[in-house]
Amino acid sequence: MSQNAGHGMVTMNDVARLAGVSKMTVSNVVNNRDGVGDVVRQRVLEAIRRSGYRVNVSARTLKSGRTGVIGLAVPEIGLPYFGHLAAHVIEAAGRQGFHVSIEQTGAAAAGEADAIAHSRTLHFDGLILSAVALDRPDEQLGDAGYPLVMLGEQDFGGRFDHVAMPNEEGTKAATAHLADQGCRRIAIVTGRVLDDVNMVTRRYRGYLAALAERGLDADPPLLFPLNDASMEAGRDAACRMVDSGLEIDGVVAVTDTVALGVLRGLADRGLRVPGDVRLIGFDDVPESRFIVPSLSTVAPDHRWMAERAVELVAERIRAPLRPTGRYVAPFELMIRESTR
Amino acid sequence: MSQNAGHGMVTMNDVARLAGVSKMTVSNVVNNRDGVGDVVRQRVLEAIRRSGYRVNVSARTLKSGRTGVIGLAVPEIGLPYFGHLAAHVIEAAGRQGFHVSIEQTGAAAAGEADAIAHSRTLHFDGLILSAVALDRPDEQLGDAGYPLVMLGEQDFGGRFDHVAMPNEEGTKAATAHLADQGCRRIAIVTGRVLDDVNMVTRRYRGYLAALAERGLDADPPLLFPLNDASMEAGRDAACRMVDSGLEIDGVVAVTDTVALGVLRGLADRGLRVPGDVRLIGFDDVPESRFIVPSLSTVAPDHRWMAERAVELVAERIRAPLRPTGRYVAPFELMIRESTR
C-alpha cells in the first residue's frame, strides 16, 4: 500500500514502517536469517504479504556483485538441437539457483564475440557459449577468470573450460556402422573443412579414420559441402550428390538437422532410405525417432553436457583461477530404420 | 587496472581518477551526453579502454527502476514451435532494446503462475506468457498495470493484452481444405476438450464448423485425444485411430509436432500419406517443409506475433493503464504433399 516516490515500488523501508521495525529486521526475515523473534517475524511477514513487497534484485545485486544470471549463447534457438540443449541448460541452471539469459549469435564470429562482451557488460555471473565460428577469442577475453564455458563445438585448446561433443569418436562410430551394414561408398555431407579447431574438421577426421580402418577409400573425395547446417542446405547437398552420378550407398550427415534435409533431397531424386542408400546423423534430436524412416544417429548425452557446463560455471565462480578442464560427453549410437 | 575493494570491479570512480576528472564527466561520456570537451572526452574514453570499465547495469537499474529485460515463458523451449517463436521474440525485443530471459513452464498451470511471480520478483520490465494451462491468473495478477502479454494460446477474455493464433479460422480452413481434396471422413487428433478458453477447444470448434459447412458429420466423434502435444502422443493417437477400425480418409492434427507423430503412427500401421489418408497440421514449423511427405499446415505469421507481443509490452510500459487489446495473427494455408 504505502509506496515510495521513486518508481511506485514497495521497499523494505515501507515494510519496516508498516511492521514497526527497522529495515534491517525486514532484511533478516526476508533472507531467513535467525536472530529474529517469532512475534516480530510474523509481524513482518504479514506486512510483506499486505504490502505486496518483493525484494529488489538490482539492489541486492549492487551489494553482492552477483546477478544470479548466466548467459547462454547459441547460434539460433529455433534449431531443434539448440532448443533442446537450451532446455537442459535452463533446468540445470535452475537447480543451481541461476537464471538463464539466451543470446543468439547467428552462427557468426561477430555474434559470438558480441555475446561475450554482452555477457560481461550485463554482468552475467558466467557465460556458456556454444561457439561454431569464433576461432580466436583471445582479445575479447580480457579477464582470464571470467566464467566462460565453451559448449559443444569449437575447441580452443585448453584456454577455456570446455564441454566437448564426441565429434571424432562419434562420427567414426557412425561411419564404421555404415560399413558394418555393407556400405562400400560412403559419402559425407558437412560444412567446409577450414581450420583445426572446427567441429566440422573433427567430424570429418572421424569419418576418414573409420574409412581407413575398414580399408575403404574416398577417392574422389565423397565430400558434399554445406554453407550452413540447415535442412535446406542438406537437401541441396543431397541433390548435388545424386546429380554427381557418383556411386554412393551410405551417407554420414554432420547433424540430424542436415540429415533431415538430406532425406528430403534423396526423396526428391527418387532414392529410398535405407533401400538405395543408408543415412546416419549426429545429435539425436527428438524428431529423429519419429520421422519416416527413423534416423540412425550419434546420441551425445545432452543432459550430461548441460549439467557439466553449468557446474563448470559454478566452480569457476568459486575459484576463478583454477586450471581449465576439458570434458567429452559420452555418446551412444542409436540404430534406427535409416541404416537397417 | 585500478580496482575497487568491493568485488574486483572497475567503477566510474576508478575511471574518473584515472582520467583526472569527476565521475560525473565519465557518466556523461558513457551516455554520449554533450557538455564534455573533446580533449576530456578522449581522455576519458582512453581511461575506459585501459581500465576495462563497464557500466554496472544493476546500479543503473536501481536508479531507473527498469531492468531492460523482458521475460518469455513458454512450455518447453525444446519443442520446435516454441524454439522458433522464441527466436523471433528475442530478435524483436533486441530491436526495441530489451533482453529476453526465458522461463520454461512445463505446460503446467503451476509453472505458468510461477513464471508470472518470478517475472515480477526479478523486476522484469514485462512478461510474454505463452500460456497453455493457466485458466484464471487473477490472483497472481495483483498489479493491473504490469506489462503481461499473453501469446498464442489461452484467451482470458480481455483481461490482458493478447496476441492470438487464428485457432478457429485456421483449423476451419485446414478442415475445409481436406474436404476440398475429397475427404469425407475427417478425424481430428487433439488434446482433451476441457473448457472455453482452451486453444484445443477453439481448434476443435473450427474443425466442427468446417464439417458442418460441408455437410460432413463426425458421428461417432472422430476425435482422438492426446495427453500432451508431443510427437509420441501423436503417434499413439494415430495407432489408436487405425486400430479403431473406423473408416477415415483425412486427419487434422492440432499441431505440426503432433502431426509428425501421427505420420509416424500411420507408417507403423502401414498406411500411406496422402495415398490412404491425408494429413494436415498447424504451426508450420521449419521441419514441415522438409519431411517426407512434406506437411500441409496452417502457417500463422510467427514473426508478426513476436513483434506484436514485444510492441504491446513496450506500449504498456509507456502507458500502464491503457485498455487491453486482442490481436489475431494472420495465417496462410500451406498446401504440401500430405494433402495432395
Add this chain to the structure above:
DNA sequence: TTGTACGCGTTATCAT
C-alpha cells in the same frame, strides 16, 4: 564545462 551532494533498495558491521 565540470564538480558535489544525495538518493535508489539492500546488506554488513557494529552497537545497543
Add this chain to the structure above:
DNA sequence: ATGATAACGCGTACAA
C-alpha cells in the same frame, strides 16, 4: 533480539 549507519555504483539536480 533489534536498530543505526555506512557502503555498493550510478544518475539527477544543482552549484560552481
